[in-house]
Amino acid sequence: MKTHILRLCAVAFVAALLAPLPVCAQITVILSRHAEKLATPPTDPPLSAAGERRAKLLASMLADSGVDEIIVTEYKRTQQTAAPLAARVRLKPTVIPAADTDGLVKAIRARKSGVVLVIGHSNTLPAIIAGLGGPTVTISDPDYDNLFVLTVGAAQSSLLRMHYGSALPAPGMMEPAKPSGAVK
Numbered sequence: 506m507k508t509h510i511l512r513l514c515a516v517a518f519v520a521a522l523l524a525p526l527p528v529c530a531q532i533t534v535i536l537s538r539h540a541e542k543l544a545t546p547p548t549d550p551p552l553s554a555a556g557e558r559r560a561k562l563l564a565s566m567l568a569d570s571g572v573d574e575i576i577v578t579e580y581k582r583t584q585q586t587a588a589p590l591a592a593r594v595r596l597k598p599t600v601i602p603a604a605d606t607d608g609l610v611k612a613i614r615a616r617k618s619g620v621v622l623v624i625g626h627s628n629t630l631p632a633i634i635a636g637l638g639g640p641t642v643t644i645s646d647p648d649y650d651n652l653f654v655l656t657v658g659a660a661q662s663s664l665l666r667m668h669y670g671s672a673l674p675a676p677g678m679m680e681p682a683k684p685s686g687a688v689k
Contacts, residue, residue: 538644538651574599576600630653642666653665
């Protein structure tokens with residue numbers, strides 16, 4: 506009887522040693538500024554034709570990336586940038602106000618895994634990246650081609666910065682300068 510119990514204990518011990526260890530939770534966050542916008546109306550302009558093309562390109566690039574959540578702001582330009590991908594992968598974007606960086610960071614950190622696409626603004630994405638443990642980044646006002654892939658782990662994050670589409674806006678599509686503090 507003792508031998509039988511010792512064998513069962515030995516088998517259980519070996520099985521425990523050979524069992525795979527749990528993988529640490531990891532979230533992939535893809536971040537992009539909204540695509541090119543029109544100059545009017547000044548408070549909430551829609552995408553320009555160049556912006557619509559860039560939004561379709563983003564959808565094509567990310568269609569098979571496993572995005573399972575899309576986060577946009579209350580502004581048309583972020584929603585319209587995300588719309589082609591959202592339609593393609595059948596997701597309804599979550600709207601988080603542009604001014605609520607802390608809420609957005611908390612929502613992402615509350616996830617255990619997955620791939621999240623965040624469409625933001627040139628002056629909000631750097632704070633989001635930093636809030637998720639990434640390095641300091643800057644996005645110039647005329648830059649619409651940045652694509653960031655931030656891998657958020659329990660202990661550290663890593664950032665990959667890429668560019669997609671044309672780096673230069675189409676002639677006549679550049680947005681006018683905005684007063685400091687305005688969402689871009």
